[in-house]
Amino acid sequence: MTEQAPIIIVGTGLSGYSLVREIRKQDKEIPVLMVTADDGVSYSKPMLSTGFTKGKDADGLAQGSTEDMAKQLNVQVRTFATVTGIDVDAHELILGDERLAYSKLVLAWGADVIRIGLEGDGQEHVFSINDLMDYRAFRKALGEGKRVAIMGAGLIGCEFANDLRNGGYEVDVIAPSESVMPGLLPEPAANAVQQELETLGVGFHLGTVVDRVDRQGDGVSLTLANGEMLDADLVLSAVGLRPRIDLARAAGIETARGIVVNRALETSAPDVYALGDCAEVDGHVLLYVLPLMACSRALAKTLLGERVEVSYGTMPVMIKTPCCPTAVCPPPSGAQGGWEMEQDGSNVKAVFKSSGGEVQGFALTGRFAMEKQALSKEVPPIHG
Numbered sequence: 001m002t003e004q005a006p007i008i009i010v011g012t013g014l015s016g017y018s019l020v021r022e023i024r025k026q027d028k029e030i031p032v033l034m035v036t037a038d039d040g041v042s043y044s045k046p047m048l049s050t051g052f053t054k055g056k057d058a059d060g061l062a063q064g065s066t067e068d069m070a071k072q073l074n075v076q077v078r079t080f081a082t083v084t085g086i087d088v089d090a091h092e093l094i095l096g097d098e099r100l101a102y103s104k105l106v107l108a109w110g111a112d113v114i115r116i117g118l119e120g121d122g123q124e125h126v127f128s129i130n131d132l133m134d135y136r137a138f139r140k141a142l143g144e145g146k147r148v149a150i151m152g153a154g155l156i157g158c159e160f161a162n163d164l165r166n167g168g169y170e171v172d173v174i175a176p177s178e179s180v181m182p183g184l185l186p187e188p189a190a191n192a193v194q195q196e197l198e199t200l201g202v203g204f205h206l207g208t209v210v211d212r213v214d215r216q217g218d219g220v221s222l223t224l225a226n227g228e229m230l231d232a233d234l235v236l237s238a239v240g241l242r243p244r245i246d247l248a249r250a251a252g253i254e255t256a257r258g259i260v261v262n263r264a265l266e267t268s269a270p271d272v273y274a275l276g277d278c279a280e281v282d283g284h285v286l287l288y289v290l291p292l293m294a295c296s297r298a299l300a301k302t303l304l305g306e307r308v309e310v311s312y313g314t315m316p317v318m319i320k321t322p323c324c325p326t327a328v329c330p331p332p333s334g335a336q337g338g339w340e341m342e343q344d345g346s347n348v349k350a351v352f353k354s355s356g357g358e359v360q361g362f363a364l365t366g367r368f369a370m371e372k373q374a375l376s377k378e379v380p381p382i383h384g
Ligand SMILES: Cc1cc2nc3c(=O)[nH]c(=O)nc-3n(C[C@H](O)[C@H](O)[C@H](O)COP(=O)(O)OP(=O)(O)OC[C@H]3O[C@@H](n4cnc5c(N)ncnc54)[C@H](O)[C@@H]3O)c2cc1C
Pocket: 010, 011, 012, 013, 014, 015, 016, 035, 036, 037, 038, 044, 045, 046, 047, 048, 049, 081, 082, 083, 084, 108, 109, 110, 111, 129, 130, 131, 156, 244, 275, 276, 277, 278, 286, 287, 288, 289, 290, 292, 317, 318, 319, 320
């Protein structure tokens, strides 16, 4: 390591760019090098599931070119540069044959989409969307197509179902769960979202999975485990994400579900930090924007010499299903208590209360979604 070695940030997603913005609020000059496997274009990932609703294609969703970002933030950005290892003892990042010295290293390299093995010869019609480049490829492949089958009924599957319907596509959702967004929404709220999506024209095939995807004409034929057959032009796989931990683990850095960090975002290796979708912060893997913003603010200070631990506020998530506006703040796992329900058609107010009557979480659909702010004030922030 030399005196001049920069801070290196791996990743130019929301985590990487938020962190560098926070650094520049306090220090305009400290050398920062960003390294990314993709094209480095700045975009807001949550907007990917709103393209048709907002009338935007991949270019329309881009917020800043790599050159603009580098200039605006006074950083160097190396694009299409895939990190292959970390030498924590030498303080060097490894990119194939090349080694880059760092003074401090921040891993903000996100999460991988989970790919499930499918039988059949139609695999090239199966897409997943986890960044702007994926979205561009999906929109291009969609071309004149009209029918999309979505695997997965989680937040991302439901958002894309709503958005693709808004774009005029025929949409089928296939998922093994018996309700949408299991684990995130209590049943009455999940049923409300499903009902409104069905009213919009989305077909649901729950309690089953896709077994085969076979080529048929220009599209595919799907065989479901329950024996049903479906035709589609494209398949969108939205079955989940897994924090990227392999390279960190290979470097001897502690990992669990994510790269293990404490509240100062420090990994087990000196001068190596992790942030965003790849990180497990004090036991929490939170693949959302608000936590990574809070972490970026704390980490910028730490990198500049004032060690700060992140404190999370209450972090509700708005689910972008405009046919049934939904806000959720799940209770902490293992919380003792129960749901109190108020329901009027697809308007559901579900509040999770402890045995002592304290609000621990909520799920709100339809007109109740407007009560998000007020209820958020009652939920205690996430502690360790
Ligand atoms: C469709 C969709 C909708 C969403 N909606 C919401 C929402 O409404 N609200 C919300 O809070 N959250 C939402 N999320 C989640 C949120 O978008 C993510 O939590 C957040 O964008 C993660 O940002 P990140 O920077 O940590 O990771 P990423 O954006 O995945 O960035 C990772 C970066 O690391 C780079 N990289 C990876 N591996 C390497 C390597 N080996 N070498 C070099 N570079 C590498 C990548 O190229 C990329 O630049 C949504 C996610 C999706 C997919």
